[in-house]
Amino acid sequence: MRHLMSPMDLSVEEINRLMDLAADMKADPDRYAHSLEGKILATCFYEPSTRTRLSFESAMLHLGGKTLGFASANSSSAAKGESVADTIRVISSFADICAMRHPKEGAPLVASLHSEIPVINAGDGGHQHPTQTLTDLFTIHTLRGSIDHIVVGLCGDLKFGRTVHSLITAMSRYEGISFVLISPPELRVPGYIREDVLEANHIPYREVVSLDELMPELDILYMTRVQKERFFNEEDYLRMKDFYILTPEKMKRARKDMFVLHPLPRVNEISVEVDQDPRAAYFRQVECGRYIRQALILSLLGKSDVLGQTERLGKS
Numbered sequence: 001m002r003h004l005m006s007p008m009d010l011s012v013e014e015i016n017r018l019m020d021l022a023a024d025m026k027a028d029p030d031r032y033a034h035s036l037e038g039k040i041l042a043t044c045f046y047e048p049s050t051r052t053r054l055s056f057e058s059a060m061l062h063l064g065g066k067t068l069g070f071a072s073a074n075s076s077s078a079a080k081g082e083s084v085a086d087t088i089r090v091i092s093s094f095a096d097i098c099a100m101r102h103p104k105e106g107a108p109l110v111a112s113l114h115s116e117i118p119v120i121n122a123g124d125g126g127h128q129h130p131t132q133t134l135t136d137l138f139t140i141h142t143l144r145g146s147i148d149h150i151v152v153g154l155c156g157d158l159k160f161g162r163t164v165h166s167l168i169t170a171m172s173r174y175e176g177i178s179f180v181l182i183s184p185p186e187l188r189v190p191g192y193i194r195e196d197v198l199e200a201n202h203i204p205y206r207e208v209v210s211l212d213e214l215m216p217e218l219d220i221l222y223m224t225r226v227q228k229e230r231f232f233n234e235e236d237y238l239r240m241k242d243f244y245i246l247t248p249e250k251m252k253r254a255r256k257d258m259f260v261l262h263p264l265p266r267v268n269e270i271s272v273e274v275d276q277d278p279r280a281a282y283f284r285q286v287e288c289g290r291y292i293r294q295a296l297i298l299s300l301l302g303k304s305d306v307l308g309q310t311e312r313l314g315k316s
């Protein structure tokens, strides 16, 4: 039985096969419409979500399965003090696979250690968000035909943004990737990402404060929200929150074949006028998320050969 906690739990070949399967699911949805009949996905979200939870649920429904779950810690017995370990033991008797989001880093990992069913990390604190990364990679592949040999600008809250940490970790394994890390000094990417991922793998990167100066070099601009919920005080958040605002004026400096991605939700960091620009791909990115999660769920349940196993996984 396999779980997904970090993009590093998947090889590049497995990610590429997941993307191929997602593309096939998009092209031929009827072929997969009954693939998971009789199976149940539990979505256990201890933190707010729109896209990830609904995308998981939509993915399961499009495969013919069913869903159950909770959308906040307050609506589960976590509010009464139940541990994640006990919760997953209970869920293992109701469901075949679980997507879990939690404000504490490592909570889904703890769940996986006590689980009889595959657990997918749907975002743990400021740590990792591997299915957002699969979404991002599938989006880039769909838009550009390849993930190799691109310059990726990551802009905003690179300290607390878990989507950024997972994306850098995953992309560092592709050929010819370089990063421009654009953030205020207080919101730089954490040391463990710089040292253990970028420097350890000799990935070229630059850290800059200005969004403007390197814009013409970028193939992808990945904007992120300042993560209000991870700040220790409101004053710091207010000082940082509008540090970057992508406007049509700024987009004039970007190449014609550059694409703007954003994991969403957006607060104010991309002005709504940019939505009309054909290079604004963040809503297309959301759509990619459903297909790649379909591919992931199907594969973790052993119903495809993407993860090198075709037998039924999970509880028997």
Ligand code: CP
Pocket (backbone or CB within 6 Å): 048, 049, 050, 051, 052, 053, 123, 132, 263, 264, 265
């Ligand atoms: N991208 C993302 O994780 O969005 P939600 O918080 O709405 O799930």
